[in-house]
Amino acid sequence: MIVGTEWSVDAEGCRAELLSDMQAVQRVCERIISDLDLQVMGEALWHKFPSPGGVTALFLLTESHLACHTYPETGIATFNLYCCRPRPHWPWEDRLADMLGAARVTVRFHLRGAQGDNAEGAFDSSDRALYGQEPSIM
Amino acid sequence: MIVGTEWSVDAEGCRAELLSDMQAVQRVCERIISDLDLQVMGEALWHKFPSPGGVTALFLLTESHLACHTYPETGIATFNLYCCRPRPHWPWEDRLADMLGAARVTVRFHLRGAQGDNAEGAFDSSDRALYGQEPSIM
Numbered sequence: 564m565i566v567g568t569e570w571s572v573d574a575e576g577c578r579a580e581l582l583s584d585m586q587a588v589q590r591v592c593e594r595i596i597s598d599l600d601l602q603v604m605g606e607a608l609w610h611k612f613p614s615p616g617g618v619t620a621l622f623l624l625t626e627s628h629l630a631c632h633t634y635p636e637t638g639i640a641t642f643n644l645y646c647c648r649p650r651p652h653w654p655w656e657d658r659l660a661d662m663l664g665a666a667r668v669t670v671r672f673h674l675r676g677a678q679g680d681n682a683e684g685a686f687d688s689s690d691r692a693l694y695g696q697e698p699s700i701m
Numbered sequence: 702m703i704v705g706t707e708w709s710v711d712a713e714g715c716r717a718e719l720l721s722d723m724q725a726v727q728r729v730c731e732r733i734i735s736d737l738d739l740q741v742m743g744e745a746l747w748h749k750f751p752s753p754g755g756v757t758a759l760f761l762l763t764e765s766h767l768a769c770h771t772y773p774e775t776g777i778a779t780f781n782l783y784c785c786r787p788r789p790h791w792p793w794e795d796r797l798a799d800m801l802g803a804a805r806v807t808v809r810f811h812l813r814g815a816q817g818d819n820a821e822g823a824f825d826s827s828d829r830a831l832y833g834q835e836p837s838i839m
Contacts, residue, residue: 564713564775571707573814604748608761621759621766623746628759628768630783632813637702639814643781645768671811675770676711676777 566676567627567647574640574659576666582633582640583616585609591662592620592631595642599650601626626650640665645675704814705765705785712778712797714804720771720778721754723747729800730758730769733780737788739764764788778803783813 581587589609596603602625610619615635622629627645634640640663642655659665719725727747734741740763748757753773760767765783772778778801780793797803 564777566772566775566777566779567770569709569781571709571811571813575702575814605746608743608746608759610742610761619761619766621746621761621768623748623757623759627770628757630759630766630768630781632705632765632783632785634704634814637704637814639702639704641704641783641813643707643768643783645770645779645781647770673709673809675709675779676713676772676775 564676565674567645567674568650569643569645569673569675570653570655571671571673572642572644572655572659572668574642574655574663574665574668575638576664577633577638577640577659578664579615579635579638581663582635582638583611583618585611585618587663588618588620588631588633588640591640591659592622592629594658594662595629595644595653596622596624599644599646599653601629601646601650702814703812705783705812706788707781707783707811707813708791708793709809709811710780710782710793710797710806712780712793712801712803712806713776714802715771715776715778715797716802717753717773717776719801720773720776721749721756723749723756725801726756726758726769726771726778729778729797730760730767732796732800733767733782733791734760734762737782737784737791739767739784739788 608621630643656668746759758769768781794806
Protein backbone atom coordinates (compact mmCIF):
# COMPACT_ATOMS: atom_id res chain seq x y z
CA MET A 564 0.00 0.00 0.00
CA ILE A 565 1.51 3.31 -1.09
CA VAL A 566 0.81 6.24 1.23
CA GLY A 567 3.08 8.87 -0.31
CA THR A 568 6.13 9.80 -2.36
CA GLU A 569 9.27 11.21 -0.81
CA TRP A 570 11.94 13.20 -2.60
CA SER A 571 15.29 13.34 -0.87
CA VAL A 572 17.47 16.00 -2.45
CA ASP A 573 21.14 16.77 -1.81
CA ALA A 574 22.60 19.93 -3.36
CA GLU A 575 26.38 20.36 -3.35
CA GLY A 576 28.64 23.27 -4.19
CA CYS A 577 26.17 25.86 -2.93
CA ARG A 578 27.29 29.36 -1.97
CA ALA A 579 28.04 29.37 1.75
CA GLU A 580 26.68 32.87 2.34
CA LEU A 581 23.30 31.80 0.95
CA LEU A 582 23.17 28.65 3.08
CA SER A 583 23.55 30.73 6.25
CA ASP A 584 20.99 33.30 5.11
CA MET A 585 17.57 32.38 6.51
CA GLN A 586 15.83 34.58 3.97
CA ALA A 587 17.57 32.86 1.08
CA VAL A 588 16.59 29.45 2.45
CA GLN A 589 13.06 30.69 3.08
CA ARG A 590 12.78 31.85 -0.53
CA VAL A 591 13.65 28.35 -1.74
CA CYS A 592 11.14 26.69 0.58
CA GLU A 593 8.42 29.15 -0.36
CA ARG A 594 9.12 28.59 -4.04
CA ILE A 595 8.76 24.81 -3.62
CA ILE A 596 5.53 25.32 -1.68
CA SER A 597 3.99 27.77 -4.13
CA ASP A 598 5.07 25.99 -7.32
CA LEU A 599 3.70 22.66 -6.08
CA ASP A 600 0.60 24.22 -4.55
CA LEU A 601 1.36 22.76 -1.11
CA GLN A 602 -0.65 23.80 1.93
CA VAL A 603 1.27 24.79 5.07
CA MET A 604 -0.43 24.18 8.42
CA GLY A 605 0.57 26.37 11.35
CA GLU A 606 3.91 28.11 11.70
CA ALA A 607 7.02 26.53 10.24
CA LEU A 608 9.83 25.59 12.62
CA TRP A 609 13.06 27.48 11.96
CA HIS A 610 16.45 27.37 13.60
CA LYS A 611 19.74 28.98 12.77
CA PHE A 612 22.76 27.28 14.32
CA PRO A 613 25.81 29.19 15.60
CA SER A 614 28.62 29.99 13.18
CA PRO A 615 29.01 28.92 10.41
CA GLY A 616 25.24 29.42 10.58
CA GLY A 617 23.52 26.35 9.14
CA VAL A 618 19.73 26.62 8.92
CA THR A 619 16.99 24.07 9.61
CA ALA A 620 13.40 24.56 8.46
CA LEU A 621 10.43 22.22 8.94
CA PHE A 622 7.00 22.76 7.37
CA LEU A 623 3.98 20.68 8.31
CA LEU A 624 1.86 20.32 5.17
CA THR A 625 -1.59 18.93 4.58
CA GLU A 626 0.34 16.80 2.06
CA SER A 627 2.88 15.68 4.73
CA HIS A 628 6.10 17.69 5.23
CA LEU A 629 9.02 19.65 3.83
CA ALA A 630 12.37 19.74 5.63
CA CYS A 631 15.54 21.64 4.79
CA HIS A 632 18.99 21.57 6.39
CA THR A 633 21.94 23.63 5.23
CA TYR A 634 25.66 23.22 5.93
CA PRO A 635 27.56 26.35 4.92
CA GLU A 636 30.85 24.74 5.96
CA THR A 637 30.51 22.13 3.21
CA GLY A 638 28.37 23.99 0.69
CA ILE A 639 25.59 21.40 1.06
CA ALA A 640 21.82 21.84 1.39
CA THR A 641 19.48 18.90 1.81
CA PHE A 642 15.72 18.78 1.31
CA ASN A 643 13.05 16.21 2.08
CA LEU A 644 9.65 16.59 0.49
CA TYR A 645 7.08 13.99 1.47
CA CYS A 646 3.71 14.18 -0.30
CA CYS A 647 0.69 11.95 0.14
CA ARG A 648 -0.91 13.19 -3.08
CA PRO A 649 0.54 13.35 -6.61
CA ARG A 650 2.52 16.48 -7.37
CA PRO A 651 4.20 17.70 -10.55
CA HIS A 652 7.92 17.29 -11.11
CA TRP A 653 9.83 20.17 -9.51
CA PRO A 654 13.03 21.25 -11.31
CA TRP A 655 15.27 20.83 -8.27
CA GLU A 656 18.48 21.10 -10.29
CA ASP A 657 17.67 24.35 -12.07
CA ARG A 658 16.04 26.02 -9.09
CA LEU A 659 18.77 25.13 -6.59
CA ALA A 660 21.47 26.17 -9.04
CA ASP A 661 19.69 29.46 -9.53
CA MET A 662 18.69 30.19 -5.93
CA LEU A 663 21.60 28.66 -3.94
CA GLY A 664 24.34 28.37 -6.55
CA ALA A 665 24.28 24.55 -6.41
CA ALA A 666 26.86 22.91 -8.68
CA ARG A 667 25.45 19.38 -8.40
CA VAL A 668 22.07 18.13 -7.28
CA THR A 669 21.10 14.52 -6.60
CA VAL A 670 17.41 13.68 -6.28
CA ARG A 671 16.32 10.38 -4.76
CA PHE A 672 12.71 9.35 -4.46
CA HIS A 673 10.85 6.44 -3.05
CA LEU A 674 7.28 5.47 -2.41
CA ARG A 675 6.39 5.31 1.26
CA GLY A 676 4.54 2.32 2.61
CA ALA A 677 5.47 0.35 -0.52
CA GLN A 678 7.68 -2.69 -0.88
CA GLY A 679 9.60 -3.72 -3.97
CA ASP A 680 12.42 -2.61 -6.19
CA ASN A 681 10.27 -0.34 -8.30
CA ALA A 682 9.52 1.84 -5.29
CA GLU A 683 12.63 4.00 -5.52
CA GLY A 684 15.15 5.62 -7.78
CA ALA A 685 17.43 8.59 -8.25
CA PHE A 686 18.55 11.06 -10.84
CA ASP A 687 21.29 13.65 -10.93
CA SER A 688 21.79 17.21 -12.11
CA SER A 689 21.59 16.25 -15.77
CA ASP A 690 18.29 14.41 -15.20
CA ARG A 691 20.13 11.19 -15.94
CA ALA A 692 18.47 8.33 -14.08
CA LEU A 693 20.96 6.78 -11.67
CA TYR A 694 18.50 3.95 -11.11
CA GLY A 695 14.72 3.44 -11.01
CA GLN A 696 12.09 5.56 -12.63
CA GLU A 697 10.37 8.58 -11.15
CA PRO A 698 6.82 7.67 -10.19
CA SER A 699 4.16 8.75 -12.62
CA ILE A 700 2.97 12.05 -11.25
CA MET A 701 0.80 14.82 -12.59
CA MET B 702 30.91 14.80 1.81
CA ILE B 703 28.56 13.11 4.27
CA VAL B 704 26.47 15.47 6.38
CA GLY B 705 24.13 12.99 8.04
CA THR B 706 22.35 9.65 8.05
CA GLU B 707 18.64 9.30 7.38
CA TRP B 708 16.47 6.39 8.42
CA SER B 709 13.21 6.05 6.53
CA VAL B 710 10.93 3.59 8.28
CA ASP B 711 7.59 2.16 7.09
CA ALA B 712 5.55 0.12 9.57
CA GLU B 713 2.60 -1.89 8.24
CA GLY B 714 -0.20 -3.77 9.95
CA CYS B 715 -0.36 -1.36 12.87
CA ARG B 716 -3.46 -1.10 15.06
CA ALA B 717 -5.67 1.66 13.63
CA GLU B 718 -6.80 2.91 17.03
CA LEU B 719 -3.20 3.53 18.04
CA LEU B 720 -2.37 5.37 14.80
CA SER B 721 -5.18 7.86 15.46
CA ASP B 722 -4.19 8.29 19.11
CA MET B 723 -1.87 11.28 19.44
CA GLN B 724 -0.68 10.10 22.84
CA ALA B 725 0.29 6.71 21.45
CA VAL B 726 2.21 8.35 18.60
CA GLN B 727 3.79 10.78 21.04
CA ARG B 728 4.99 7.89 23.22
CA VAL B 729 6.76 6.36 20.21
CA CYS B 730 8.42 9.65 19.26
CA GLU B 731 9.48 10.34 22.82
CA ARG B 732 10.93 6.85 23.11
CA ILE B 733 13.01 7.36 19.96
CA ILE B 734 14.19 10.73 21.26
CA SER B 735 15.07 9.49 24.73
CA ASP B 736 16.67 6.20 23.68
CA LEU B 737 18.87 7.94 21.11
CA ASP B 738 19.60 10.91 23.36
CA LEU B 739 18.30 13.40 20.78
CA GLN B 740 17.83 17.05 21.66
CA VAL B 741 14.53 18.69 20.73
CA MET B 742 14.58 22.42 20.00
CA GLY B 743 11.39 24.39 20.53
CA GLU B 744 7.90 22.92 20.43
CA ALA B 745 7.17 20.01 18.13
CA LEU B 746 4.59 20.52 15.39
CA TRP B 747 1.55 18.25 15.73
CA HIS B 748 -1.56 17.83 13.64
CA LYS B 749 -4.41 15.37 13.78
CA PHE B 750 -6.37 15.06 10.55
CA PRO B 751 -10.15 14.53 10.42
CA SER B 752 -11.53 10.99 10.55
CA PRO B 753 -9.98 8.44 10.28
CA GLY B 754 -7.63 10.60 12.32
CA GLY B 755 -4.11 10.26 10.95
CA VAL B 756 -1.43 12.10 12.92
CA THR B 757 1.59 14.13 11.79
CA ALA B 758 4.44 15.08 14.14
CA LEU B 759 7.60 17.04 13.35
CA PHE B 760 10.47 17.55 15.77
CA LEU B 761 13.33 19.93 15.11
CA LEU B 762 16.44 18.41 16.67
CA THR B 763 19.92 19.73 17.20
CA GLU B 764 20.80 16.55 15.28
CA SER B 765 18.38 17.45 12.42
CA HIS B 766 14.76 16.17 12.53
CA LEU B 767 12.25 13.45 13.30
CA ALA B 768 9.00 13.18 11.33
CA CYS B 769 6.07 10.80 11.79
CA HIS B 770 2.93 10.31 9.72
CA THR B 771 0.22 7.77 10.49
CA TYR B 772 -2.54 6.37 8.26
CA PRO B 773 -5.12 4.54 10.37
CA GLU B 774 -7.09 3.64 7.23
CA THR B 775 -4.23 1.48 5.98
CA GLY B 776 -2.55 0.51 9.25
CA ILE B 777 0.66 2.29 8.19
CA ALA B 778 2.98 4.57 10.15
CA THR B 779 6.05 6.15 8.58
CA PHE B 780 9.02 7.73 10.30
CA ASN B 781 11.98 9.78 9.09
CA LEU B 782 14.92 10.25 11.39
CA TYR B 783 17.70 12.44 10.05
CA CYS B 784 20.82 12.73 12.23
CA CYS B 785 23.96 14.69 11.57
CA ARG B 786 25.89 12.84 14.28
CA PRO B 787 26.33 9.09 14.79
CA ARG B 788 23.58 7.43 16.77
CA PRO B 789 23.16 3.85 18.01
CA HIS B 790 20.96 1.36 16.16
CA TRP B 791 17.35 1.73 17.28
CA PRO B 792 15.28 -1.48 17.30
CA TRP B 793 12.53 -0.11 15.05
CA GLU B 794 10.99 -3.52 14.44
CA ASP B 795 10.62 -4.56 18.06
CA ARG B 796 9.58 -1.14 19.32
CA LEU B 797 6.98 -0.51 16.63
CA ALA B 798 5.57 -4.00 17.02
CA ASP B 799 5.32 -3.43 20.74
CA MET B 800 4.03 0.16 20.74
CA LEU B 801 1.87 0.27 17.57
CA GLY B 802 1.21 -3.41 16.87
CA ALA B 803 3.24 -3.30 13.63
CA ALA B 804 3.27 -6.62 11.75
CA ARG B 805 6.05 -5.67 9.31
CA VAL B 806 8.66 -2.93 9.45
CA THR B 807 10.97 -1.87 6.62
CA VAL B 808 13.93 0.35 7.46
CA ARG B 809 15.79 2.17 4.72
CA PHE B 810 18.80 4.36 5.37
CA HIS B 811 21.06 6.51 3.32
CA LEU B 812 23.85 8.94 3.90
CA ARG B 813 22.94 12.52 3.09
CA GLY B 814 25.24 14.63 1.01
CA ALA B 815 27.06 11.47 -0.16
CA GLN B 816 27.27 9.97 -3.61
CA GLY B 817 27.79 6.33 -4.46
CA ASP B 818 26.14 2.95 -4.17
CA ASN B 819 27.43 2.31 -0.67
CA ALA B 820 25.47 5.27 0.65
CA GLU B 821 22.18 3.45 1.16
CA GLY B 822 20.52 0.20 2.08
CA ALA B 823 17.51 -1.38 3.71
CA PHE B 824 16.53 -4.14 6.08
CA ASP B 825 13.21 -5.65 7.05
CA SER B 826 11.47 -6.86 10.19
CA SER B 827 13.75 -9.86 10.54
CA ASP B 828 16.84 -7.62 10.32
CA ARG B 829 17.63 -9.29 6.99
CA ALA B 830 19.49 -6.86 4.78
CA LEU B 831 17.46 -6.17 1.63
CA TYR B 832 20.49 -4.40 0.19
CA GLY B 833 23.39 -2.29 1.39
CA GLN B 834 24.90 -2.22 4.83
CA GLU B 835 23.86 -0.03 7.72
CA PRO B 836 26.44 2.68 8.28
CA SER B 837 28.86 2.08 11.10
CA ILE B 838 27.29 3.89 14.01
CA MET B 839 27.87 3.91 17.71
